[in-house]
Amino acid sequence: MPIFKFFILKLIRMNNFVLVAFALSLVVISSFVMTYLEPDTFTDPFVALWWVMTTLTTVGYGDLAPSTVPGRIYAIFLFLVGIGLIGVVIGKIIDSLDAFTRRREEGRMKFTGKDHIIMIGWGKKTEYALEELNHSEYAGDLVLVDILPKSPCSLDRLHYVQGAPADDATLLKANITRARSVIIFADPQIHDVSLVDGKTLLIATAVERLAPQVHTTVEIMDERNIQNFRHIQVNDFLLSGETISRLAVRSALSESHGRIISQLISRAHGDDLFEIQPVSRWKSYRDAYLELLEHGATLIADRGNMAINRNLDHSIPKDARLQIICDKSTYQSLLANFK
Secondary structure: OHHHHHHHHHHHHOOHHHHHHHHHHHHHHHHHHHHHHOOOOOOOHHHHHHHHHHHHOOOOOOOOOOOOHHHHHHHHHHHHHHHHHHHHHHHHHHHHHHHHHHHHHOOOOOOOOOOOEEEEOOOHHHHHHHHHHHOOOOOOOEEEEEOOOOOOOOOOOEEEEEOOOOOHHHHHHOOHHHOOEEEEOOOOOOOOHHHHHHHHHHHHHHHHHHOOOOEEEEEEOOHHHHHHHOOOOOOEEEEOOHHHHHHHHHHHHOHHHHHHHHHHOOOOOOOEEEEEOOOOOOOEHHHHHHHHHHOOOEEEEEOOEOOHHHOOOOEOOOOOOEEEEEOHHHHHHHHHHOO
């Protein structure tokens, strides 16, 4: 028994690659050995391989068994050595899978995908954003960056990266240079407005320095602090609490206004706001407006310009990004028809 214990301990401490190579070698060699020792029972190496695998994994169907003394002696050798070896290999595989799962949950693995959306900072707003993305047409990967010890969300396509958001190593681990866009949420743990926006500014500076081509959306607490972001190319600013306040006023003045805006900013139900690329036959906004209307969609803007209804005869620029209102099925139909 001490010898057996010593052997098992040696196997456990062995390099994983060497251990797997040793196990595979034992299986292959044993298949040829049993074919040589028991040619009547094991007519070819594959038949012997079947018996070796069912023996080492302790399945033991009993359909094949050695009948000669040399064959049985070698089978005893496999019982003593091989079963322990395969057991250690299976244990190593399970440990590796468990370690992989832990590393992923703890955000210690690098994200290698591309065209993903990175969200920096966890909080209720981030949670709502994830829920909104689940109802959107976006089907790509999502990456969350925060300092939490484990991922706060179990969404399948969400990859968690743990680390300081302003640290280059953390942002590169999130593969920020190949991202589609970045959303930086204000830290809900900091109560001083100036400190919150100061931290956001530090993160935004790091993001723009590493990936200036990536679309960046930043949440700020105080509108006066926008001027402090002028040295970096932030694409969009969101004023914390502003949307809710303005929506409340709209609802107070007119019930229908509040319902329409709520529906447009949520993808869970009803008509929605979508973006569509112009087709070559559309020369002016009027051409696009009339054809889209025939398909059940309403053209309302080009990028942020909502005055195109007063400029329908203007030519559509090559870099136009048309915004339309329709339901999801109409939007999917438009994508199919306008390819």
